[in-house]
Amino acid sequence: MTDTQAPDTAGTNPLAPAPVGARTAAEVVTPQLVARLTKGVVGSGTTANHTAFTGEKLADLPESAPEDVLKAFEAARAAQAVWAQVPVRRRAEVLLRFHDLLLERQGEVLDLVQLETGKARLHAHEEVQAVAVAARHYGRRATAYLRPKRHAGAVPTLTKVTELRHPRGVVGQIAPWNYPLELSVGDALPAFVAGNAVVMKPDTETCLTALWARDLLIEAGLPDGVFQVVLGEGPVVGPELVKHADYVSFTGSTRTGREVAVGAASRLVGVSLELGGKxxxxxxxxxxxxxxxxxxxxxxxxxxxxxxxxxxxxxxxxxxxxxxxxxxxxxxxxxxxxxxxxxxxxxxxxxxxxxxxxxxxxxxxxxxxxxxxxxxxxxxxxxxxxxxxxxxxxxxxxxxxxxxxxxxxxxxxxxxxxxxxxxxxxxxxxxxxxxxxxxxxxxxxxxxxxxxxxxxxxxxxxxxxxxxxxxxxxxGGMKDSGLGRRHGSEGILKYTEAQTVARQRLLPMAPSLGMDDERYAAFMSRSLRLMKAFRFR
Known part of the structure; x- marks a missing residue:
């Protein structure tokens, strides 16, 4: 690949050329690499992706049909049942190992990001930075985010309340083409550490980057069945993913986001959407x-x-x-x-x-x-x-x-x-x-x-x-720019179901100690006034 001196354009100075790189697309995207990255991708058809720099084909890829999406979810559910039993601390260690491997081998994925999106190398490195930060953050903080939490009960000392967090199951993720590393695996990391499996549909034109990240996560210790990838046209594969997921994560256009939200709502499953902006x-x-x-x-x-x-x-x-x-x-x-x-x-x-x-x-x-x-x-x-x-x-x-x-x-x-x-x-x-x-x-x-x-x-x-x-x-976004948030506590807790466990001690939440209904109601009314006076929350 080469850079070309820009011609003079009307009223502007020529834009200067950037340095010439030594590697070509054929040298980066070899048949061996494609075979390794697509191993395990369920697909009964064939599709292809192309480099934005020239428009030429990069690789032939397996294309998933609706029945292939179902197979991916079945495999993910079986793997997730085992993964959810792994202690959070050990799941977090996978993210920290992935962080180190990503930084050590960033040159590989920078080449793929550039070839697939056409972006400048420094802008591709922004994705590496963002994913490393997310891996470190959730690798260090997941235990605190997910640990059981004590809350004040209905009656002080008598009611003990614990909030538990359970994984949702299998997250369906639809990732866009513009940030194929950060908006694919970057969003999947908190789902994994929360105990979920993920079935991801990256954009076909930029899927090699997502598949590379999947391969690296498996090398870091993630069970391969926990991370499934399906490839294909959005109108074909997307609705099937929404149809089977326990939670849906979508990044893309506002128009498509509305369709995803409707599909998720019809099944009463949660959804997070990062959509357009002006x-x-x-x-x-x-x-x-x-x-x-x-x-x-x-x-x-x-x-x-x-x-x-x-x-x-x-x-x-x-x-x-x-x-x-x-x-x-x-x-x-x-x-x-x-x-x-x-x-x-x-x-x-x-x-x-x-x-x-x-x-x-x-x-x-x-x-x-x-x-x-x-x-x-x-x-x-x-x-x-x-x-x-x-x-x-x-x-x-x-x-x-x-x-x-x-x-x-x-x-x-x-x-x-x-x-x-x-x-x-x-x-x-x-x-x-x-x-x-x-x-x-x-x-x-x-x-x-x-x-x-x-x-x-x-x-x-x-x-x-x-x-x-x-x-x-x-x-995340307000108004037509989406629902939900990535990053921080919201970025991981959205991939969990909250469960409240309340244990009552000594006295029931009902008339007792010889009180009739009227005396019990009066006793509770006095207790409520006292709790306000003593600033119980």
Missing amino acids: NAMLVLEDADIEKAAAGAVRACFSSAGQLCISIERLYVHESLADAFLERFAARTRAMRLGNSLAYGAEMGSLVGERQLKTVERHVQEAVAKGAKVLAGGVARPDIGPYFFEPTILDGVEESMAVCAEETFGPVVAVYRFKSEEEAVERANATPYGLNASVWTKSARRALDVASRLRTGTVNVNEGYAPAYGSAQSPM
């Missing part, structure tokens, strides 16, 4: 514009904008808009695009033709209706079939699709505002509520503005990484 970045008048401009590049163009929590709307105070945009546009035009398996490129490719067409449609329609391109705006077939330059649009109006629709590509629309209240109101004026970014030198002001934004996470003086990387804290 995330806003607010640059307040006291922001450091140099840092904000550099941060905007990361926030808008990491993984070519194919990240649910990346920024697509940029609100800048009118007093510094011109100075900020001058710096932001200059940094954007200077970005290096590349398709090599090496560090150095600042942005890679879109994942495929569908994403490219959406990006082109949004940009071309906006320009036709009067928006101005400050940087980028064109495809780059000279580098690869799905490359598109990082793009800044000014003068975007509500009638343009890019204003409200999720682009999921390297495109950001810039808007000016006069007051903080206006910025917050406009940032909240969307059906989505996943992530936001606030830039200011005042910590107090940042917290005040963040508290008024209707998003599951808010990052101050950064785009998305601090909140997402803080694994002890919940991450």
